[in-house]
Amino acid sequence: MDYLSKLENQSIYIMREAFNKFENLAMLWSIGKDSTVLLWLARKAFFGHVPFPLVHVDTTYKIPSMIEYRDRLVRDWQLELIVGKNEEVLRTGVTFPNGKATRVECCGTLKKDGLKQVLDKHHFTGVIVGVRRDEEPTRAKERYFSPRDKNMEWNVEDQPPELWDQFKTDFQKGTHIRIHPLLHWTELNVWEYIERENIPVIPLYFANEKGERYRSLGCAPCTFPINSNAKTVREIIEELRVTKTSERSGRAQDKESEDAFEKLRRDGYM
Amino acid sequence: MNPVTQPAVSSAPTEQLKIVIVGHVDHGKSTFVGRLFYDTGSLPEGKFEQLQLIAERRGVPFEWANLMDALQSERDQNITIDTAQIWFQTKKRQYVIIDAPGHKEFLKNMVTGAANAEAALLLIDANEGVQEQSRRHGYLLNLLGLRQIAVLVNKMDLKSYSQERFNAIETEYRKFLGSIGVEPKCFIPIAAKHGDNIAVRGANMPWWSGPTVLEMLDEFKVAELPKDQPLRLPIQDIYRFDERRILAGRIESGTLKVGDRLLFSPSNKASTVKTIERWNAPSRDTASAGESIGVTLTEQIFVERGAVAALETAPPYQLTRFKARLFWLGRAPFRKGQIYKLKLATQEAECEIEAIDRIIDSSTLGTISRKENEVFVGRNEVAELTLRIKRPVAFDVHADIVTTGRFVIVDGFEVAGGGIIAADNYPQRTSDSLHKSDNIYWSHGKVTDEQRARRNGHPGCVVWLTGLSGSGKSTIATELERELFNMGKHAYVLDGDNVRHGLCSDLAFSPRDRQENIRRVGEVAKLFADAGIICITAFISPYRTDRELVRNMVLDGQFVEIYVNAPIEVCEQRDPKGLYVKARANEIKEFTGISAPYEPPTQPEIALQTDQLTVSESVARILEYLHVQDADTAITI
Numbered sequence: 065m066d067y068l069s070k071l072e073n074q075s076i077y078i079m080r081e082a083f084n085k086f087e088n089l090a091m092l093w094s095i096g097k098d099s100t101v102l103l104w105l106a107r108k109a110f111f112g113h114v115p116f117p118l119v120h121v122d123t124t125y126k127i128p129s130m131i132e133y134r135d136r137l138v139r140d141w142q143l144e145l146i147v148g149k150n151e152e153v154l155r156t157g158v159t160f161p162n163g164k165a166t167r168v169e170c171c172g173t174l175k176k177d178g179l180k181q182v183l184d185k186h187h188f189t190g191v192i193v194g195v196r197r198d199e200e201p202t203r204a205k206e207r208y209f210s211p212r213d214k215n216m217e218w219n220v221e222d223q224p225p226e227l228w229d230q231f232k233t234d235f236q237k238g239t240h241i242r243i244h245p246l247l248h249w250t251e252l253n254v255w256e257y258i259e260r261e262n263i264p265v266i267p268l269y270f271a272n273e274k275g276e277r278y279r280s281l282g283c284a285p286c287t288f289p290i291n292s293n294a295k296t297v298r299e300i301i302e303e304l305r306v307t308k309t310s311e312r313s314g315r316a317q318d319k320e321s322e323d324a325f326e327k328l329r330r331d332g333y334m
Numbered sequence: 335m336n337p338v339t340q341p342a343v344s345s346a347p348t349e350q351l352k353i354v355i356v357g358h359v360d361h362g363k364s365t366f367v368g369r370l371f372y373d374t375g376s377l378p379e380g381k382f383e384q385l386q387l388i389a390e391r392r393g394v395p396f397e398w399a400n401l402m403d404a405l406q407s408e409r410d411q412n413i414t415i416d417t418a419q420i421w422f423q424t425k426k427r428q429y430v431i432i433d434a435p436g437h438k439e440f441l442k443n444m445v446t447g448a449a450n451a452e453a454a455l456l457l458i459d460a461n462e463g464v465q466e467q468s469r470r471h472g473y474l475l476n477l478l479g480l481r482q483i484a485v486l487v488n489k490m491d492l493k494s495y496s497q498e499r500f501n502a503i504e505t506e507y508r509k510f511l512g513s514i515g516v517e518p519k520c521f522i523p524i525a526a527k528h529g530d531n532i533a534v535r536g537a538n539m540p541w542w543s544g545p546t547v548l549e550m551l552d553e554f555k556v557a558e559l560p561k562d563q564p565l566r567l568p569i570q571d572i573y574r575f576d577e578r579r580i581l582a583g584r585i586e587s588g589t590l591k592v593g594d595r596l597l598f599s600p601s602n603k604a605s606t607v608k609t610i611e612r613w614n615a616p617s618r619d620t621a622s623a624g625e626s627i628g629v630t631l632t633e634q635i636f637v638e639r640g641a642v643a644a645l646e647t648a649p650p651y652q653l654t655r656f657k658a659r660l661f662w663l664g665r666a667p668f669r670k671g672q673i674y675k676l677k678l679a680t681q682e683a684e685c686e687i688e689a690i691d692r693i694i695d696s697s698t699l700g701t702i703s704r705k706e707n708e709v710f711v712g713r714n715e716v717a718e719l720t721l722r723i724k725r726p727v728a729f730d731v732h733a734d735i736v737t738t739g740r741f742v743i744v745d746g747f748e749v750a751g752g753g754i755i756a757a758d759n760y761p762q763r764t765s766d767s768l769h770k771s772d773n774i775y776w777s778h779g780k781v782t783d784e785q786r787a788r789r790n791g792h793p794g795c796v797v798w799l800t801g802l803s804g805s806g807k808s809t810i811a812t813e814l815e816r817e818l819f820n821m822g823k824h825a826y827v828l829d830g831d832n833v834r835h836g837l838c839s840d841l842a843f844s845p846r847d848r849q850e851n852i853r854r855v856g857e858v859a860k861l862f863a864d865a866g867i868i869c870i871t872a873f874i875s876p877y878r879t880d881r882e883l884v885r886n887m888v889l890d891g892q893f894v895e896i897y898v899n900a901p902i903e904v905c906e907q908r909d910p911k912g913l914y915v916k917a918r919a920n921e922i923k924e925f926t927g928i929s930a931p932y933e934p935p936t937q938p939e940i941a942l943q944t945d946q947l948t949v950s951e952s953v954a955r956i957l958e959y960l961h962v963q964d965a966d967t968a969i970t971i
Contacts, residue, residue: 065559065624065625066348067348067349067350067428069624070350070624072626073584073624073625073626074626076584076626077570077584077626080570080571080582080583080626081570083571084570084571084639107613107614108612108613108614108615109582109626110573110575110613111573111575111576111580111611111613111628112575112576112613112614113575197418197419197420198419198420198421201402201418204402204418204419204420205417205418207446221407223443223446224442224748224749225442225443225445225446225663225749225752226446226449226749227445227446227449227450227478227742227749227752228449228737228740228742228752230677230741230742230749230752232747232748232749234675234744234746234747234748235747236747248419248430250421261614308377308378308379309378309379310378310379310380310381323406326406
């Protein structure tokens with residue numbers, strides 16, 4: 065079996081375990097390439113169906129074409145979508161684009177707290193998230209089934225053992241489990257799979273006339289394109305095979321301090 | 335420092351190999367990984383500079399380890415707390431490097447890392463030599479099923495790159511590994527801090543003619559999927575999509591084809607594969623190990639999550655106990671007398687320790703002795719033990735089939751231990767519907783029933799006592815046996831509890847298992863009767879149809895059904911085994927008379943009202959019915 069099929073089969077197995085074990089299960093969909101591959105894998109696992117709702121935490125600062133793309137796929141693939149917004153913070157305007165918060169604080173309220181509000185409202189006990197180990201060093205330490213306490217906090221110093229595909233599916237009331245079916249994939253694997261399966265991805269990933277493309281997608285004020293001439297999936301794969309720049313180099317919030325991202329994740333960020 | 339940057343590889347890798355780095359704390363695992371990445375040009379742009387900046391800002395020497403030790407708390411303490419994974423590529427393949435912590439406190443994280451790997455590099459500090467975790471990790475790697483192991487003797491610079499020191503460590507550690515049956519691929523002397531023998535040889539150890547770490551890595555083999563082993567498809571879930579009932583699961587071993595007859599364990603139901611389901615993939619009529627698929631069946635049978643599908647010709651064991659080698663990671667010990675959750679493939683069942691044969695210190699390999707009343711496996715200990723499971727589970731011996739031969743134990747909300755199933759004399763169960771052949775005939779010997787009866791002074795028969803627990807079946811049975819023996823007759827009691835120790839030890843108390851229990855006892859009683867013996871059975875045997883089944887097995891008139899009848903209040907008051915108390919407290923499920931039905935015989939040969947009759951009166955009634963008289967050979971016991 066080729067290694068892409070190995071990755072795929074493992075992800076399907078994890079997704080099916082999650083669906084069996086969690087009555088209130090949802091999947092985060094950030095519209096990016098990873099969560100779109102995740103969505104595709106869900107359809108693989110459930111024979112063309114997506115038997116749980118998708119949650120999009122909308123900061124309202126997303127690049128506009130992301131929202132158009134989102135709504136089109138929801139229609140075409142008949143998906144159930146829940147959009148969560150931290151209305152209160154948006155109303156008071158304490159955000160980075162308004163100059164009233166740092167980038168990390170803004171991520172904390174609009175994304176992390178926004179997520180918590182959706183989880184609380186719908187009583188989700190299992191949330192499927194498309195993070196990968198190779199993206200960022202604290203994610204490299206993640207488990208496939210990763211518990212969060214009632215405040216969404218991640219106790220990274222005391223994670224459950226995870227072996228032989230026996231996952232943490234027993235948990236206390238009030239806590240929830242993040243399920244990470246893409247944890248073992250690399251950025252390159254994701255693109256190779258997009259090519260193999262011919263998965264539609266948002267055009268922002270492809271180079272424009274100015275020779276720029278997004279490698280990682282987030283909010284417009286904190287996400288910057290990279291210089292690239294890769295206009296097709298194949299060209300992106302070729303580019304990634306030789307690049308030495310890290311994937312999240314265009315994500316400004318990671319760089320505010322040495323452990324900025326770690327702190328965000330400990331508090332419950334994806 | 336001169337990085338030896340390899341040209342970036344642009345040809346597509348065809349395979350991926352996962353390697354775990356283990357060893358004692360501070361023996362340089364994270365440093366080795368950092369250096370390996372630097373020397374192979376695998377660090378992302380700016381990472382080296384960032385690590386330098388961190389060291390400068392903190393006023394500490396530069397540390398390669400900070401590449402993997404991403405947590406602030408790890409950098410603060412200069413130790414690895416949790417396992418992390420990182421990727422790099424050689425010309426041959428892509429590698430996933432799993433860095434595991436070496437501190438005893440974080441053994442569960444080491445296990446997490448190692449259980450996901452296909453090969454291991456074990457680091458030993460040349461200066462400190464073989465330490466507690468060096469040995470423990472070696473032992474655990476073996477237990478976790480890792481067979482490809484290489485040992486790196488690190489920090490050779492601290493020992494002046496001494497060949498003697500390297501040889502001494504190799505001799506000592508090889509001996510240890512040999513004693514647990516591990517054959518390491520090779521030992522390599524390195525100095526991770528300076529890069530000696532990692533990607534290039536360097537000038538410091540001219541005496542070394544063996545491979546560099548990088549050369550050795552490419553010698554490891556990617557784990558092959560067990561396609562040629564017996565089929566095991568543990569069912570994860572049943573979906574109803576688009577008017578199809580799909581059984582979903584991953585084939586753990588073997589190969590499956592459309593048209594295959596599947597046996598589902600432990601329910602023992604069988605059906606045939608109608609289709610193999612995939613989405614957005616070429617349709618194929620076969621699937622094999624490693625594939626997450628769905629199947630539909632021709633006959634709709636009841637199957638639920640946990641069932642293991644196998645070919646009828648090679649099913650797994652289905653029993654309520656097995657022997658295992660187990661490691662314990664939980665904070666609280668694994669105690670006898672306490673109930674835990676067993677997870678084996680997709681099955682879950684309550685289990686407990688039946689007996690512990692040996693508790694092992696996985697570092698010294700010594701046996702840990704405890705006081706007689708302290709039966710437990712402590713944190714980080716390994717044990718050889720027997721587990722008893724509340725209901726039959728399907729399993730294999732780990733040495734035969736890996737995935738259905740291993741399990742984890744959940745204590746409360748946490749996975750607290752894991753184990754592999756050891757070989758033993760497990761009975762292979764054959765189901766009623768299985769291995770039936772039309773070509774089997776009852777073979778008659780040359781001694782007739784009449785001849786036997788004449789010799790014995792009586793014909794063989796089955797005296798079948800049925801009634802509630804506590805109604806007096808066993809008391810009457812043993813008394814009857816003694817009376818008959820005293821009268822010179824050949825009599826033998828088949829007792830319910832006794833057969834469950836052996837003949838029926840794989841059965842629980844579900845209606846289905848009770849039925850199978852009675853069927854087997856009936857078959858044995860039939861053989862006894864055929865041998866000319868008065869076979870007395872004392873089983874609750876609550877179902878009328880089951881008793882009828884036995885009646886029909888034996889010759890006309892050979893089956894004597896005796897209804898041992900006492901009101902349930904009387905039985906409950908007697909409660910000789912304390913079972914009613916437990917049943918009322920809900921500790922026993924499906925207890926006849928309380929939470930499971932009893933169907934009294936409609937036309938028994940004899941009915942004994944045991945709340946009104948004494949034991950000897952009851953026995954006399956039976957003897958009267960059997961028309962037995964004293965034989966000349968009578969003796970009294």
